[in-house]
Amino acid sequence: MNDSIPLPGGDPARDRFALLRAALRLLRPFWPATLAATLLGAAGGLATAALLAQVNRGLQAADGVGAGFLLAFAGLCGLSVLGKAAAGVGNSLVGQKLVAALRKDIAARILRAPIAAIERQRTHRLVASLVNDVEAVSIFTFNVSGYAVALTVTLGCFGYLLALSPALLLLVLLAVAAGMLVTHHARRAWMVDYTDVRDAQDDLQKQYRAITEGAKELRVDRPRRRRVFEVLLGGAVDRIASRKSHAMRLFWTADAVGSGLFFLVIGIMLLLRDRLALEPAVVSGFAIVLLYVKGPLDQLVGALPALGQAQIAFRRVARLAADFDGHEPVALVEPGGQTPELCRSIALDGVCYAYPPADPAGEDGRPGFAVGPIDLEIRRGEILFIVGANGSGKTTLIKLLLGLYPPQAGVIRLDGQPVAEEARDDYRQLFATVFTDYFLFDEVGTPGAGLPPEAERYLERLDIAHKVSLRDGVFSTTDLSTGQRKRLALLNAWAAGRPVIVFDEWAADQDPGFRHLFYTELLPDLRRQGRALVVISHDDRYFGVADRVVHMAGGGIARVCTQAAEGPDDSAAGNAER
Numbered sequence: 235m236n237d238s239i240p241l242p243g244g245d246p247a248r249d250r251f252a253l254l255r256a257a258l259r260l261l262r263p264f265w266p267a268t269l270a271a272t273l274l275g276a277a278g279g280l281a282t283a284a285l286l287a288q289v290n291r292g293l294q295a296a297d298g299v300g301a302g303f304l305l306a307f308a309g310l311c312g313l314s315v316l317g318k319a320a321a322g323v324g325n326s327l328v329g330q331k332l333v334a335a336l337r338k339d340i341a342a343r344i345l346r347a348p349i350a351a352i353e354r355q356r357t358h359r360l361v362a363s364l365v366n367d368v369e370a371v372s373i374f375t376f377n378v379s380g381y382a383v384a385l386t387v388t389l390g391c392f393g394y395l396l397a398l399s400p401a402l403l404l405l406v407l408l409a410v411a412a413g414m415l416v417t418h419h420a421r422r423a424w425m426v427d428y429t430d431v432r433d434a435q436d437d438l439q440k441q442y443r444a445i446t447e448g449a450k451e452l453r454v455d456r457p458r459r460r461r462v463f464e465v466l467l468g469g470a471v472d473r474i475a476s477r478k479s480h481a482m483r484l485f486w487t488a489d490a491v492g493s494g495l496f497f498l499v500i501g502i503m504l505l506l507r508d509r510l511a512l513e514p515a516v517v518s519g520f521a522i523v524l525l526y527v528k529g530p531l532d533q534l535v536g537a538l539p540a541l542g543q544a545q546i547a548f549r550r551v552a553r554l555a556a557d558f559d560g561h562e563p564v565a566l567v568e569p570g571g572q573t574p575e576l577c578r579s580i581a582l583d584g585v586c587y588a589y590p591p592a593d594p595a596g597e598d599g600r601p602g603f604a605v606g607p608i609d610l611e612i613r614r615g616e617i618l619f620i621v622g623a624n625g626s627g628k629t630t631l632i633k634l635l636l637g638l639y640p641p642q643a644g645v646i647r648l649d650g651q652p653v654a655e656e657a658r659d660d661y662r663q664l665f666a667t668v669f670t671d672y673f674l675f676d677e678v679g680t681p682g683a684g685l686p687p688e689a690e691r692y693l694e695r696l697d698i699a700h701k702v703s704l705r706d707g708v709f710s711t712t713d714l715s716t717g718q719r720k721r722l723a724l725l726n727a728w729a730a731g732r733p734v735i736v737f738d739e740w741a742a743d744q745d746p747g748f749r750h751l752f753y754t755e756l757l758p759d760l761r762r763q764g765r766a767l768v769v770i771s772h773d774d775r776y777f778g779v780a781d782r783v784v785h786m787a788g789g790g791i792a793r794v795c796t797q798a799a800e801g802p803d804d805s806a807a808g809n810a811e812r
């Protein structure tokens with residue numbers, strides 16, 4: 235996938251120009267349209283300033299205006315209106331493209347990020363970034379050339395004022411500087427508010443998940459429901475509202491001070507008119523221009539809250555990007571690399587992985603859970619069970635086997651050859667999985683590859699054909715019972731046609747009849763097709779189905795039993811019981 239939308243590299247908190255640079259970098263792919271919109275808008279802005287001068291000249295002309303004046307007036311009007319319209323159209327075009335590119339970019343980052351980083355981030359934070367940060371950045375960038383136009387109009391107007399009276403312009407600039415000082419102080423305070431708002435948006439997203447995904451639990455638990463609604467969700471909502479109102483109060487106070495200063499300047503000018511013997515053309519020119527330029531100036535000042543929120547959003551996205559650093563070469567758009575084959579076996583040689591400590595400050599002194607060193611071979615056409623107590627490391631082991639966690643030590647070999655980091659994504663294509671927290675895609679099999687001809691028959695085999703059919707490769711419904719949905723997940727894993735299928739406690743929510751069918755018919759059938767089956771199971775009644783049973787304890791392999799010998803297998807050598 236094209237990684238053409240670079241997100242900020244610097245820290246916008248410390249680097250004052252990081253946001254500007256990041257915005258320019260974001261706009262870079264669209265520079266022709268951005269430049270055209272900005273230039274046309276700037277031309278329109280300058281035409282507006284010239285129009286004001288023309289109006290003042292017309293007002294002061296003792297013997298009326300002629301055809302030449304009217305022609306120039308009409309030309310400036312046309313340029314002003316068209317420039318503004320063109321800038322608006324160009325802006326929205328660029329804005330839409332930019333937002334689309336930013337959304338795709340964040341999604342691509344998630345798709346390529348290390349699984350451990352995604353697990354660390356938690357879904358609600360990712361969703362909040364996808365929704366709130368993109369929104370904040372887009373609101374600001376949508377208007378970048380609008381701000382450029384406002385700035386040009388302002389500078390053009392000040393240029394005209396300079397020509398009319400440098401001394402009076404100095405007075406205006408003093409007022410503008412005082413207004414900027416007040417705004418600057420207010421801005422520092424409202425940035426603190428907006429940072430807190432953004433944190434509260436994460437909390438809100440978390441509580442939205444709680445009330446949707448935990449709807450059933452909350453319906454039967456009134457105290458918790460009240461706490462979630464009033465304290466957790468309500469607290470986040472109220473925090474956002476009060477912090478935003480505080481920020482806006484500061485903004486409007488600063489804005490009012492700015493406007494007051496503006497009118498003060500006009501008042502002072504009128505007061506000093508006679509004392510300084512100002513010409514009527516100068517006074518009327520200043521009055522017209524100052525009243526007009528207040529619009530673009532307000533637009534520029536009004537951009538500050540959006541700018542602040544965009545800055546915070548950039549900081550968030552930068553942090554996310556940093557946490558997703560070291561992403562793997564995962565093909566998203568171009569066809570991937572080679573689809574590997576499994577001829578003999580996959581071997582884990584001394585593979586280790588340790589989670590970071592739950593308390594990174596290390597205050598509780600507990601290290602993260604560690605798995606390994608693991609020596610294990612998975613052979614083509616065998617059923618391998620991984621068993622052990624809760625928390626013994628079974629799922630972590632299969633995440634290592636699948637290449638979802640990169641081994642921190644040791645190596646994975648495919649048919650004797652080490653799997654290099656660049657080939658890990660290809661290697662992962664050997665597997666189909668049904669995790670305990672699986673996600674059910676309603677498109678069956680490998681997208682674009684068509685369905686295996688026996689798919690309908692397999693639905694019957696799974697005793698689900700009376701509920702679900704396949705329409706154009708899509709399940710007609712997934713509104714099913716828990717066990718039935720899991721059968722569809724199994725169908726998906728089977729239809730993907732991969733040489734290795736991994737089941738994480740698949741049978742846990744199946745009825746006894748179907749559980750029996752799974753262990754005694756489906757698994758042996760899949761083995762007959764030449765696939766390797768790695769099955770995490772607590773069903774000790776069916777351990778006899780496996781060719782080998784790997785017993786995990788405390789993150790290591792305690793022993794491996796083969797069915798023939800029912801004793802420790804040679805392949806377990808080196809895995810000391812813990």
Ligand SMILES: Nc1ncnc2c1ncn2[C@@H]1O[C@H](COP(=O)(O)OP(=O)(O)OP(=O)(O)O)[C@@H](O)[C@H]1O
Nearest residue numbers: 353589590603622623624625626627628629630631
């Ligand atoms: N995402 C994670 N981040 C940090 N630590 C984790 C994470 N997932 C698991 N662990 C740690 O690893 C240990 C083993 O977890 P794992 O899921 O591998 O166990 P399991 O044998 O599959 O357990 P179960 O039978 O309950 O599914 C956990 O007790 C926990 O301490």
